[in-house]
Amino acid sequence: MxxxxxxxxxxxxxxxxxxxxxxxxxxxxxxxxxxxxxxxxxxxxxxxxxxGPAALARVHAAHQREASQRQMLEETARANFSAQAQTHGAVIDILDARNHSDLARRLDELAQQRFGLTAGVIALESDSGSPAGWKMLVEGQVDLLLGGPQRLARMGFAPTALGLFGDRAETVASMAMVRMSIWEPAREGLIAFGAPDPEGFTQDMGAELVAFLARVVERTAERWPLL
Known part of the structure; x- marks a missing residue:
């Protein structure tokens, strides 16, 4: 059975x-x-x-993997802490701006001096001019640069965004761009950072810290009317 x-x-x-x-x-x-x-x-x-040797080799390999993973986590934590500290310092610099042109100058300087980037740019869609030091965009250009009307940020290399960086465009190998909405009625704009390293900003990176800076720039810019 x-x-x-x-x-x-x-x-x-x-x-x-x-x-x-x-x-x-x-x-x-x-x-x-x-x-x-x-x-x-x-x-x-x-x-x-x-x-025997095989067992010892397996134990050694496991130990090496564990040590490598621990080191990677520690390095990531240190990098995140440093980036957050630099971002908080950048916020103080931005809040000290005296007008729109000073705001643009400060953003560019902190991009270079605090973060080691090529440039920091504020851009605004306008058919009648933009504040001194800001890049002027045509209507709908923010959507084109970010890759669609629903996208709030874009990380990585975007050839169409090189024009934002003027005569420094040749040294920009990756970008971080975040949408802004300023004044009432709202005007579309963005902040953009350019890095000389292709790995400076990549598509798989989170945009939280850059978005945080964009919100600070928005609120600071609204202190003064758009003339």
Whole structure:
């Protein structure tokens, strides 16, 4: 009678039973060189089963992986802390701006001096001019630069955005751009940072800190009317 017809099924093997069997029959393990090799073990003097090179190599590799992952996490945490500290300092610089042109100048300077970037730019859609030091965009250009009307930010390299950086465009290899909405009725604009390193801003990076700076620039710019 087979198992599906009500036959007797074998009970699952229990670790305690295996241990008891090996204790009672040590030659089963010590005499099977093939099994020892598979387990990465070897029989040392006095029939004592010892860790072999394979087992030690696995332990060493696991330790190396753990150490590498821990180091990567620590480096990421330090980088995030440094970026946040620099961003908070940048906010103080922005809030000290005296007018629109001073605001643009301060953003550009902090981009270079605090973050080691090529440039920081404020741009505004307008058909009648923009504040001194700001880049003027045509209507709908913010959507084009960001890749659509629903996108709030864009990280990475965008060839169409090189014009934002003027005569420094040749040294820009990656960008971070965030949409802004200023005054009432709202005027579309953006802030953009250019980096000389292709890995400075990448598509998989979060834009939270750049977006935070954009909100600060928005609120600061609204102190003064658009003339």
């Amino acid at each position: 087979d198992g599906s017809q009500g036959g007797i099924e074998e009970a699952p093997l229990q670790p305690a039973a295996v241990r008891r069997f090996l204790s009672d029959n040590p030659e089963f393990l010590t005499g099977d060189t093939g099994l020892l090799d598979e387990l990465g073990l070897r029989v040392a003097a006095g029939n004592v089963v010892d860790f």
